[in-house]
Amino acid sequence: MPGKAKRLALDAMLLGAALILSWLESMLPMPLPGFRLGLGNIAIVLTARLVSRADGLAVLILRVAVTSLLFGSVTTFAFSLAGGLLAWGVTALLLPLYGRISLIGVSILAAGAHNLGQVFAACAMFASASPLAMLWWLLLLAVPAGALTGALAEVCVRRVRGVRRGGTT
Amino acid sequence: MRRIIQQLIQPLDLAAAGLVLLLAVLAALPLLARDEGGSVRIVYDGGTLTLPLDEDCTREFISGGHTLVIAVENGGARVSDADCPDRLCVNSGVISRAGESVICLPGRLLMEITGSPDAADTEVDGVAG
Incomplete structure (x- = not known):
């Protein structure tokens, strides 16, 4: 765990990255309704890995709040939070296994959890089981999407490791 | 490229991908027997x-x-x-x-x-x- 000032600076920087990535993603055209790459997840996983899991949660909640204010609505806030919290929970559970699992595996499972959370939120909101019909292709796409964001996060962690060591000594 | 990917991937990553794919298959099964809608x-x-x-x-x-x-x-x-x-x-x-x-x-x-x-x-x- 880095010192207080450094921790704050890291969190703020990673939140900035999360917001930029979310904005970038909102610019990308998506062929399938409801599917997202989850680029913002890169910054959340990085925070959870480089700073702490609790900081990852804080960055997640702030990212969802700010993106909903900027691009979304109350409804999208609730949905993003439902998916995001489940994804963060999976990430927090798996990070102690880091070494045997890389951020690629973590992100694949987190992406799956995110989709489960959103579909269940839709079921609850409309009191209907119909949204479950979207689950199979959302989960199928969670594998490549999670692998892509996870690989990017993994590369970042390995690059940053040296920088962090240099900074703390 | 291949070497870079091999360096990144850990054994449990494949299990993670497998688990999500399995869930996708399970989620698809109930849809196979779908009727015409009325x-x-x-x-x-x-x-x-x-x-x-x-x-x-x-x-x-x-x-x-x-x-x-x-x-x-x-x-x-x-x-x-x-x-x-x-x-x-x-x-x-x-x-x-x-x-x-x-x-x-x-x-x-x-x-x-x-x-x-x-x-x-x-x-x-x-x-x-």
Whole structure:
């Protein structure tokens, strides 16, 4: 765990990255309704890995709040939070296994959890089981999407490791 | 490229991918035995409305501060127009089989196909007028 000032600076920087990535993603055209790459997840996983899991949660909640204010609505806030919290929970559970699992595996499972959370939120909101019909292709796409964001996060962690060591000594 | 990927991937990553794929297959299984749909049920801010699929019609819904137009034609239903920001509901296209649905999140509207017309008739009676 880095010192207080450094921790704050890291969190703020990673939140900035999360917001930029979310904005970038909102610019990308998506062929399938409801599917997202989850680029913002890169910054959340990085925070959870480089700073702490609790900081990852804080960055997640702030990212969802700010993106909903900027691009979304109350409804999208609730949905993003439902998916995001489940994804963060999976990430927090798996990070102690880091070494045997890389951020690629973590992100694949987190992406799956995110989709489960959103579909269940839709079921609850409309009191209907119909949204479950979207689950199979959302989960199928969670594998490549999670692998892509996870690989990017993994590369970042390995690059940053040296920088962090240099900074703390 | 291959070496870089091999350096990144850990054994449990493959298990993670396998688990999510397995869940995807499990989620797809109940959909294989889907019937032809008989009616379309629309859940929106103002309530719930069920329309038969064999009668073409166009209805306007005001929900979540947005206006959505739903068209029933040729035994299927689609959101033909909406003033929501992302228009994902319009891009979702036509649905016609039982269990298929279209969701508009900004408009807080769900449109789903329900089973045969006989199964749905308990709900249809209020709609005829």
